[in-house]
Amino acid sequence: MTVTTEAPRRDAAAVGTVATTLDAAGVPLSALLQEPDRTPPRAVIVALHGGGMRAGYFDGRAHPDVSLLRLGARLGYSVLAVDRPGYGRSAARFPQGRTLAEQSALLHAALADFARRYPVGAGFHLLGHSYGGKLALTAAAEDGDSTTPRVLGVDVSGCGHRYADDAVDAGGRIRRVPWTWNWGALRFYPPDTFRSSAAIVSAMPEQEVAEAARWPRLFRGIAARIRVPVRFTFAQSESWWRHDEAATAELSAAFPRAPQVVIDRQPDSGHNLSLGWAARSYHLRALGFFEQCLGAPEIQLAQAPLAVG
Structure with missing residues (x-):
């Protein structure tokens, strides 16, 4: 299949944000893009949404401060x-969804297409929420194709390595849980959040639902292969994942090759961090982490101009 990559389409509701399509080895992946004004990017932050959401999760409309893109x-x-x-555009192609390994391969192909058409600066930072965090970690573990700009760091929210006891049944299957597990207290969100978010909610493919239960078993092998800095953020009212001291110590120890593992906590927030009042604070912390990744000696060396003469 040949994908026609669309010229970016400007979204009038969010000045500067454009809708575009990436060619993932013949599979069209829809995306939202915002670039810095009149200057090349320092790097590209690739934002990966969770289950049952879409890319617009990172460009919330309830209040200007919640948009990561802006x-x-x-x-x-x-x-x-x-x-x-x-x-999005690939839903008809994959009505049952794709496994994490398959999603990772498609994402790498899509990023290679993006790098052919847009400046990427020092490379890619991966930022994933919930199921998107699982994909960010998987993609970082499988990074290494010299034809694609490198992954510089991974920032994950709403995802850990061990589900909370109440999240799974005796057989390890994911339970149906109250809506508050995904949102927390209503006061965590701007007043128009639920109405404005209706357009970004999507059915979670069956294959993702099935694979979610296997994540604790998949995680250790994925984490062991990651060689870039990793940061996890747990919301104050995060209910899906264990994030007590013992669990976070075990989480940090699962990355023997990562040069840095950061565990952070976000006060006054629920699972859907990037849609709440805490979004700006969380995004600034993530951007600060990515700045540290850019300052790593190996990145500075790669960016340094060659001496002449």
């Missing part, structure tokens, strides 16, 4: 929020 672009980054395989 904030990242103002601070010199291109921000690319991708509809994961099975969502």
